[in-house]
Amino acid sequence: MLLYSYGLVTGRFLSMGNTLAKSPQELTLATARSIEKQCQLILEPAPYPPPPGYVRVHFYSHLYRIYDKSPPDLAADIPLCRSGGLDLDVVKRQWGLETCLPVDPLRWKPFQPTHPDYLSAVAVEVLSHGQGCIKVIEPTVSHQTLMQRHTREVVLGMASLVQLSCLRSFEMVYDCLETDTPLPALCRRLHKRTRRIASAWKWDEIFSFLILCLWIALAVASFGGYIQWAPGERARKWVHTGSFSL
Template sequence: MREYRFLFRKTWQEFYSEAEVWNPRDPERQLILDQPPPNHVRIDWYPSLEAIGEWDSSLKCIVTDFPLDPSGSLDLTMIKKYWFMDEVIPVDPIRWRPFEPANPDKLSALAIHNLTENGGVLKIIDRPSPKTRKMRALRLRVISCARSVESWLAHPLFSLLVVLLCFALWWQLYIFAYESLPFPPGREPYSAIFVRRVRRIMGRGT
């Protein structure tokens, strides 16, 4: 069951959609105009390394401020848990290449200084495993199917059809119970008279 945990965890697309709802005018720049709080670093999470080069047309990233340790280092496991990532990969702002930290769970203060160009934004990407990619794609398909069903349920004609089907099922169960369950004399349910009349009209009984 543990291998399917990503079915219950949000994907990059879902985090970005929530940012759009929060600020539909400009979700990518929701925090850019403000400075991060003291002892925090601003992180831009991009879906891929190629997406960083598209900043001139649309900054497709998610922006969040994360606290630093007392030593000035950054706990990468905190980011993994917050965004449900397998591995946090910082991006070198000069070479535009992935930066491999010596400790995969922590980024030193010196590394943060260099990667943010002395107080700028730390760009990161995710490196999901093939299994995680599969689970995320499956989750997105499930969400898409659920939204399709939800749109159908919102349609008045479909809702009416569901009500009619439920009533037909209830009617069949009621007739089955009336024919199968013995009632003491004088204790028949009030609607049994209606059932007998309907069956007499349909020619199925007396």
């Protein structure tokens, strides 16, 4: 019973963690928006080879996109292992994939590695030969993962709706205050006067004013009994203990 309860709690915790993680669809949408902004700014990304010890990996959401020679949904330079192989778990963590399989560049079919979730150095060389990258897909997705991704989409959509509603409500309230009350005009006038007064003051005048306020505060504290100067008592204590505090 205890083991069952522990497994249930652990499963719920992992499910929540997967729900909070970004899905490949979100990353694909963010990448598409980034590319669109670059196209609007006429910034063509210059092709460059991956750094030493890395291999370029292209992710495609569907196999037909590779057949159609479409651009990849996601692309990244993934570090290789010390042996020169590629750990597919790193690729899955990079994009929130549940499963990951490379695509054979000659037969255009998913390639089943000898070791699960690991490509040897020879496999990396063969799969990236002639194209400069390894193309991967997510062949299967469990029903639980699909539900988690859909739940995240719904939650994000509701959060965006709430944010938009709050902004719209704030705009409506501000428009009402702007048109029906003199409060915004008074605030702007007060802000202008405050800036004018602050710009008229000089730093030496501000410093002198602060010193004056400090002396006034010390005088009030002395007359009110909050501070006891007692110079003789403090001197005797300093002689015996080396401290001025009473």
